[in-house]
Amino acid sequence: xxxxxxxxxxxxxxxxxxxxxxxxxxxxxxxxxxxxxxxxxxxxxxxxxxxxxxxxxxxxxxxxxxxxxxxxxxxxxxxxxxxxxxxxxxxxxxxxxxxxxxxxxxxxxxxxxxxxxxxxxxxxxxxxxxxxxxxxxxxxxxxxxxxxxxxxxxxxxxxxxxxxxxxxxxxxxxxxxxxxxxxx
Numbered sequence: 001x002x003x004x005x006x007x008x009x010x011x012x013x014x015x016x017x018x019x020x021x022x023x024x025x026x027x028x029x030x031x032x033x034x035x036x037x038x039x040x041x042x043x044x045x046x047x048x049x050x051x052x053x054x055x056x057x058x059x060x061x062x063x064x065x066x067x068x069x070x071x072x073x074x075x076x077x078x079x080x081x082x083x084x085x086x087x088x089x090x091x092x093x094x095x096x097x098x099x100x101x102x103x104x105x106x107x108x109x110x111x112x113x114x115x116x117x118x119x120x121x122x123x124x125x126x127x128x129x130x131x132x133x134x135x136x137x138x139x140x141x142x143x144x145x146x147x148x149x150x151x152x153x154x155x156x157x158x159x160x161x162x163x164x165x166x167x168x169x170x171x172x173x174x175x176x177x178x179x180x181x182x183x184x
Contacts, residue, residue, distance in 0.1 A: 005134070006055050006112075006114075006134040007111075007113060008056060009111040009112045010054070010055040010056075010109065010110070010111045010112040010113070010114055011052040011053060011054060011055060011109065012053055012055045012058050012109050013051075013052060013086065013108040013109070014047045014051040014053060015049040015050075015084060015085050015086070016081070016084075016085050016108050017047040017053050017057075017058050018047050018049055018084075019077050019080050020035040020038060020058070020061050020062070020077065021035035021036050021039065021047070022080070022084070023035070023076060023077040023080045024038075024065070024069075024073070024077070026076075026080075027069070027073055027076050029073075030069055030073060035061075035065075038065060038068075039058075039061045041061070041064065042056075042057040042060035042061045042064070043056075043057040043060075044058070044061070052110070055114070055134065059134055059135070062074060062135070062136055062139055063136065065077065066136055066138065074138035074139045074142060075138045075139070075141055075142040075145065076142060077142060078138065078141065078142020078143040078144075078145070078146060079142040079143070079145045079146035079149065080142075080146060081142070082097060082104075082143065082149075082150035082151065083149075083150045085104065085107075085108050086107045086108055087100065087104045087107070088100040088103050088104060091151050093151060094127070094148050094151050094152040095121060095127070096151055097147040097148070097150060097151030097152070098119040098127050098129060098147055098182075101117040101119060101129070101147060102116050102118065105117055105133070114133060115132045115134060116130075116132050116133065117129065117130065117132075117133070118130040122181065123183075125184050126182065126183040127181075127182045128166075128179060128182070129179070129180045129182055130167075130177055130178070130179045131171075131178045131179075131180070132176060132178075137165075137170060137171055137178055140178065141163050141180070144161075144163055144180060145161055148161055152184075160184065161182065162181075162182070162183045162184070163180050163182050164180065165178055165179070165180060166179050166181050167179040
C-alpha cells in the first residue's frame, strides 16, 4: 500500500529514518546496505540520527520495503520505534507507553499536519489504539507490538499479542484512520 500524501514541509528526525538501515540489518532476509539504498532512492543519503529529513522520503522507502520484502519487514521496523527514538521519560508500563505514543510521535516529527495516535484502555490486558497518520498500516502494527514489548510488564515469557483492525475502512482501503484492538 502506498502511504497517504503528506505535505513537503513535514520532517522526521533522523533516528526514525535510521531504522530503515539498522532495522533491515537486523532482519534475517535483509541488510543495512539495502536500507541505505532504499533511502537514497527516496532522496535521503546517509541519515544522521540528529538531523531532520523530509517525511516523504522515509514513507517512500517504507513503501519500497513493503513491496520488496513484505509486510512483516515493516512490522519489524515499526517494532523498533519505541526503543530507538525520543520518547517521553518515566514510562514504566504498557498503559504508559500507549498513553505517550502520540507525544513521542510529535517529538520526532515537525512542520505540518502529521496526524495523530489515540489510546484508550478497554480492559486489564486490552487497549484500543487509533492511528491517523501517513505511515503504512503494518508499520503502525509494529509500533503497537514494540510499545508493549518496550514498556510492558515484566513477562516471564514472550506474550502472545493480538492486534485486530476494527475500523470500518482501514487506511489501506482509503480510510482516514485505523483502529486496532490490542490484547495480550
